[in-house]
Amino acid sequence: MTPEAEARQQIDLFLQQAGWIIQDRSQINLAAGPGVAVREAMLKTGEVDYLLFAGGKAIATVEAKPEGYTLTGVEEQSGKYAKGLLDIYGNWGHPLPFAYESTGSETRFTNRFALLLTNLVCIGM
Numbered sequence: 781m782t783p784e785a786e787a788r789q790q791i792d793l794f795l796q797q798a799g800w801i802i803q804d805r806s807q808i809n810l811a812a813g814p815g816v817a818v819r820e821a822m823l824k825t826g827e828v829d830y831l832l833f834a835g836g837k838a839i840a841t842v843e844a845k846p847e848g849y850t851l852t853g854v855e856e857q858s859g860k861y862a863k864g865l866l867d868i869y870g871n872w873g874h875p876l877p878f879a880y881e882s883t884g885s886e887t888r889f890t891n892r893f894a895l896l897l898t899n900l901v902c903i904g905m
Contacts, residue, residue, distance in 0.1 A: 784846045790885070801815065802817045815833070
């Protein structure tokens with residue numbers, strides 16, 4: 781098993797423990813539950829390790845990296861994924877509001893929704 785596959789195995793476990801239903805992209809059923817994590821989901825900008833759906837709409841991406849990988853270097857890749865959602869998916873915002881990068885032992889989280897709200901307040905909207 782590759783180091784990234786090991787990370788995905790740990791991420792699967794964490795997602796399941798948090799209540800997400802994990803599915804392969806060949807068997808997507810967004811009505812299976814309130815939170816669905818689709819493995820290796822296709823996007824306009826490539827394939828993301830996980831695409832998270834809440835209430836049937838895309839809300840976040842999860843990018844898996846091997847143990848020891850510097851996650852701050854993955855933020856740009858996650859940003860591209862957040863903007864590359866296929867038109868067939870409903871979503872909670874464009875770009876997607878949340879992104880995770882994880883090695884299975886370390887996880888980085890980006891809240892773009894909070895950044896958007898902060899920017900709106902700063903410009904007086």
